[in-house]
Structure formats: C-alpha cells, structure tokens
Amino acid sequence: MWRLSVRSVRHYWALFAGTFIALALGVALVGVSAAALAATWNVPRPSGSHPSITLTDGEGAHHTLTTGAPDMGGIQTVLVLAAVVSAFVTVFVIAGTGAFGIALRRRDMGLLRLIGAGGPQVRRMVIGESVAVAVPATLVGCAVAAAATPMAVSGLNGTGLSPVDMRAGSLGGPLSFAAVCGFVIAVLGALAASRQASRTGPLEALREADLDSRTMTVGRGATGALLLVIGAVMLLLTPNAGSEAATPLALFGPMALTSAAALLGPAYLPSLVRLSTAWLKRTRSVPGLLAVEAVSTSRRRTASLVGPVLAIVAIVGTFASVMATTGATVRADDRQRTLGQLVVEPLTPGRGLSQEVLTGLRERPGVRAVSAPAPMDVAVAGPYSVWDDDAAVVDVPGLALTHRITAPEGSARALAPGTVAVSKEFSDWYGVHAGDRLTYGRFGGDPVTAEVTAVLDGGSAVPHLVLAPGTSGASAPERATVLLDEEHGGRGAVGATAARLNGELRAAGVKVTPTEEWFGASTSDQDRLNHLVLLVLVGPASVYALIAVAGTLVMSYSRRGREIAGMRMVGVGEDQLLRMAVWETVTTTLAGAGIAAAVITLGLWAYRGAMKAAYGTVDVSVPWAVLAGLVVACLAVAVAVAVSATRRLAGQGALAMLNTRE
Numbered sequence: 001m002w003r004l005s006v007r008s009v010r011h012y013w014a015l016f017a018g019t020f021i022a023l024a025l026g027v028a029l030v031g032v033s034a035a036a037l038a039a040t041w042n043v044p045r046p047s048g049s050h051p052s053i054t055l056t057d058g059e060g061a062h063h064t065l066t067t068g069a070p071d072m073g074g075i076q077t078v079l080v081l082a083a084v085v086s087a088f089v090t091v092f093v094i095a096g097t098g099a100f101g102i103a104l105r106r107r108d109m110g111l112l113r114l115i116g117a118g119g120p121q122v123r124r125m126v127i128g129e130s131v132a133v134a135v136p137a138t139l140v141g142c143a144v145a146a147a148a149t150p151m152a153v154s155g156l157n158g159t160g161l162s163p164v165d166m167r168a169g170s171l172g173g174p175l176s177f178a179a180v181c182g183f184v185i186a187v188l189g190a191l192a193a194s195r196q197a198s199r200t201g202p203l204e205a206l207r208e209a210d211l212d213s214r215t216m217t218v219g220r221g222a223t224g225a226l227l228l229v230i231g232a233v234m235l236l237l238t239p240n241a242g243s244e245a246a247t248p249l250a251l252f253g254p255m256a257l258t259s260a261a262a263l264l265g266p267a268y269l270p271s272l273v274r275l276s277t278a279w280l281k282r283t284r285s286v287p288g289l290l291a292v293e294a295v296s297t298s299r300r301r302t303a304s305l306v307g308p309v310l311a312i313v314a315i316v317g318t319f320a321s322v323m324a325t326t327g328a329t330v331r332a333d334d335r336q337r338t339l340g341q342l343v344v345e346p347l348t349p350g351r352g353l354s355q356e357v358l359t360g361l362r363e364r365p366g367v368r369a370v371s372a373p374a375p376m377d378v379a380v381a382g383p384y385s386v387w388d389d390d391a392a393v394v395d396v397p398g399l400a401l402t403h404r405i406t407a408p409e410g411s412a413r414a415l416a417p418g419t420v421a422v423s424k425e426f427s428d429w430y431g432v433h434a435g436d437r438l439t440y441g442r443f444g445g446d447p448v449t450a451e452v453t454a455v456l457d458g459g460s461a462v463p464h465l466v467l468a469p470g471t472s473g474a475s476a477p478e479r480a481t482v483l484l485d486e487e488h489g490g491r492g493a494v495g496a497t498a499a500r501l502n503g504e505l506r507a508a509g510v511k512v513t514p515t516e517e518w519f520g521a522s523t524s525d526q527d528r529l530n531h532l533v534l535l536v537l538v539g540p541a542s543v544y545a546l547i548a549v550a551g552t553l554v555m556s557y558s559r560r561g562r563e564i565a566g567m568r569m570v571g572v573g574e575d576q577l578l579r580m581a582v583w584e585t586v587t588t589t590l591a592g593a594g595i596a597a598a599v600i601t602l603g604l605w606a607y608r609g610a611m612k613a614a615y616g617t618v619d620v621s622v623p624w625a626v627l628a629g630l631v632v633a634c635l636a637v638a639v640a641v642a643v644s645a646t647r648r649l650a651g652q653g654a655l656a657m658l659n660t661r662e
Helices: 002-011 013-041 073-104 106-114 119-159 172-198 202-206 218-240 242-263 265-276 278-282 286-297 299-337 355-362 396-402 424-430 494-508 515-557 561-569 574-614 624-650 654-659
Strands: 052-056 062-066 342-346 367-371 374-381 386-393 406-409 419-423 437-442 448-457 465-467 480-484 510-514
Touching: 002 119, 013 073, 013 119, 013 172, 013 515, 052 374, 052 437, 062 374, 062 386, 073 172, 073 242, 073 299, 073 515, 119 172, 218 242, 218 574, 242 265, 242 299, 242 424, 242 574, 265 278, 265 286, 265 299, 265 574, 278 286, 286 299, 286 574, 299 515, 299 574, 299 624, 342 494, 342 515, 355 367, 355 480, 355 494, 367 396, 374 465, 396 480, 406 424, 419 424, 419 437, 424 448, 494 510, 510 515, 515 624, 561 574, 561 624, 574 624
Parallel strands: 386 465, 419 448
Antiparallel strands: 052 062, 342 480, 342 510, 367 480, 374 386, 374 437, 406 448, 419 465, 437 448
C-alpha cells in the first residue's frame, strides 16, 4: 500500500498541496516558538555575588533563593501562549484538510473497495499518504524555522517585552520537538480520516454527483458534542472562578467551543447559510442562486471552508478581547480607586523619590496627604514552598486617604513593628488571613515571622505584602500620590497647583502631573505593550490561517472541474460563474466570522462576570479594528483564490473538463 500511497500523492498533488503547506508552516511556527522559549531559558545570570535568603516551608524543607536574575516570566508566558495558539490552529487546519481530502475522494475510495481492497488496506493507504506528505513537510518546516528563528529573536528583543536581550541557542532540541509535533499531528489527523475512508462503500464508485453522504459520522458528532459540553461548562464556571482562574477558563472555553462548532458544522451550517442568504434568493440572481445551492448542498465542503476563518477569528478575538478587557478593567479600577489629584515622579526614571523630597512635599501648602510605597523584593515561605513576591513599606493611613482602601479582615490602621498586612489577592491565592503568622525575608537579610493584622482590598495600589514603616532594605519610592485640600484640589485648581509645585520642586529632580493626565499617558504606554503582545501571540498564526484559507480553497476547486463544466454546458456564462464564486466565498467567510463573533461574545460574557466580582468596575474592550481587518484579509484572500481558480476552470473546454480524470 505504500507504493499506492506515494502514487496517490503524486497524482492528486493539488489536493495534497494545501496539507503540505499547512503542515510545513505549522511546524515552522511551533519550531520558532520553541526556539524563542529556549532562548529565554538560556539567558545568562549576571556575574558576581547576589544577595540570597534561606527560608523553611511548612513541611520543614529549606529553600535558598537568590536575587539578581532577570525576570523572564512575562515573555515566557507570552511565548507559551503563542505556541498554544499556533499548535491549536495547526491541529485545527490539518484535521480539517485531512477529512476534507477524504470527502473529496470518496468515489476513489469506493473504487478501491469495489476491486477488493479491505477497510484495513484503505486505512493503511491513507496513513501512508499522510506519512508521504508529513516527512518532506516537517523537513521544510524545520528549515524555515531555522532561518526565521534569529530574526524572530531579534524582533522580540526590539519589542522591549524581554528585560534583557536574548540570543538564539542550539536549535537541535526545538526543531526536533517541532518535527515530532508536526509528524504526530499529521498521523493523528490521518487516523481520524482513515476511519472515515475505510467505511466508504463500494457503491460510492458508481456515484456521479458530488452530493454529501454521511457527513456527520458517529465519531465526529460525539467529539463535537463532548467539546461543546466541555466549553459550556468552562464558561459557566468562569464568573465564579476568581480573577486568576477565570483567565484560562475564558481562553480555553472558547477554544473548545470553536472546535465543537467546526466539527458539528455539517449539521447546522446548511440551515444557517440558507437563513442568512434568504435575501439573496429573492433577487433571482443566477449566480446568487447557484452559490446558495452550492454551499447548502456540499455540506462538508462548506464546513471545511468555514473552519479556518472560524478558528483564527475566534482565537484572535478571544485572546485579544480577554487581554484588552483585563488591562482596561485594571486601569479603570485603579483610576476609580485613586482619590489623590496629583502624581509625583522623578524626572530621571528609576531614580526614586528621596525622603527629603517627600517630607518637603508634605509641608507644601494645600497638601493634605501623601502616599509613597517603598518597594522591596522579598521571599515568602508557604506551607509547601517558597517564592519571590512583591512587598512595600507603606504608611497605611496615608494610603487609605489617597486611595479607596477597604479591609475585609482587620482594619486599615498603621502597622506596628512585627506585623504585616496582605492584599486581598494574596489572601485569596495563598489562604493567608488576619491572625495568621507569616514568614518572609528580604534578600541579604534574615527571615522574619510577623503577624498578619489585616487583609486590604485596594487593587494594584496595595502590594501583596504590606510592611510596617521603618522596615529596612526598601528601595526609594517610584512615585507618590498627593491628595489636596478642598481649596487647592477643586475643579480648575488642580492644574494651577501642579504648575506651582512643578516650579517649586523642579530643582529637586521631580515632576508633578495631574492624575487624569498621568492615567492617560499610562494608558497609552499600556496599549502599546498590549499591541506588541497581541502581535507576538496571534500575528504568525493569523498569517498561517490566511494561507490555510487559500490552501483549502485550492483543494476544493481541484475537484470541481466536472461541476463547473456541467454548468457551462447548460448555459451558465463565465461572468456568472465568477460572481457565483464570489458569493460562495463571501457567504462562507461571513458565516465563519459570525460564528466566531458568537463564540467571542460568550467568552467575554463569562469573563465579564469574573471581572465584575473581582473589581469595582469592568471595562469590556474588544479590538474591533483588528478583528475587522482580519475578516477583510480572509475575505480578500478567499475571493482572490476562488476567482482565479474559477476563471482557470471556466476557461477550459466543457467537454474536456468532463473527460478529465480527477
């Protein structure tokens, strides 16, 4: 059967070209993501000695942590998510093209069964075809990844997402991982398609019409229903899961729903298309009527054309919307909690505010309160482990004046030596409550065990660990928030007060900014960072999905010669065929985008419930421009390929196409 598999791939090269390109690019995406992730692990630690601390967890185990190493957690999280998106789209496209290829060749499979081939032999032939395509595709994908990795790592260094410059290391491990992933994905997709092929009956060889039969197999229906239930359960759990657990649920729940929508597509897409194109049928346009009947009758083909658009729009929309909503909600919550009218920062970033500046600021006329948490990196001992965490020396009463702070446990009073307070987020994560004893220590110092006197809820204004004034080892405050009295903090007076303080304190190397202006500038910087993260997350996968859309259309039109020849023979003109192709493409693309919009809406609805429970205000943000641009790109690529393929087929003689061996 191996020879038959190779000959089949050679003969139906146009049919397998889409799978080859999709698999090669998928391997390249996974390889580049793995190589970039490996580059973050290979970042050298700074030379020299760095402060360390040894803490004992609740089980008596000793842990020594050292500071000084760059924090690569942020860029590693982004790269892992990018790899997940790339892998998901790759699996989605490969599985879809594999099943679509078998559906387009059911007469061939029936002919094999007619001449005596058994089901196991047909399965081995299909798997052999997959191997024949997978081997060169993985090699090409690895070669592309090897060439693209240095440029990708250099591009990541230019974004500023990494705290230090990364260098691409040995590519042997990442490329081997990508090759294995690509080969496994191809073979698993072939296994699913081979089961469908082995069930093809001998009578399929006698069929002339390209009508679908048994588009919803038991396995396809059961898998789709299972994923539908999993996605629905994940979204139902999201609103009450808490802000930390809600994020993965809101991301992976829509992914499950997207897969379910694609698998169950042949069951509901014909009705959906007929409903959405009812207006087109009323126009009595021949191309429109032909397009509606084509997408309604060829259910498997329609589902395969909708699949790539559905996958990429749903995934990009979900990830981008969750990320944008998280950032917008946190910023809105910070702004709502901030009562101070001014923000004071050093003119030189990273320098910090001295105590002399803070003391002089508190003595200025019109200043009612100043809060300036002094950050400190600490290690915290828990029941089973020890971890790095953020702490700050805070004047709690002053912070409670400049920000809206509540105390679910204890009270927002000044901390005495030997006591600490924790944020509500820290309390929810680690189960620490008022009255507990907590062991922590600054790097280079000794462990300290303190009593937790309060749990404070103040959003990002409250550090995870709140230390008492006078605690040694804290850095200079990065900024201060100033609350003015009624005379100087009224509407119209804030700007004048900021200008006056700027003139008085400029010699001290600080700048004073009204809170509204400061939040506006901070929002712009955060939006730029979010756009960079979004580009890394879904940029390569979006390009890959556009190519997959084109490949699926090429596969489809490679088997439509007889169909178009029949329409030419009954009098359908070439211009009418071209308009039919455009209407088909518009219908399937918009159907995929519409289903994706429904999935995104469900995910955001669930995530909004979780954000509302965690924050006082929720700002749902959807990157409409990005999604609209992606849909337009999918539509442009699909129309270009469909028109080109239709023009090529229509330009051939009708009788020649009818006699052409497919």
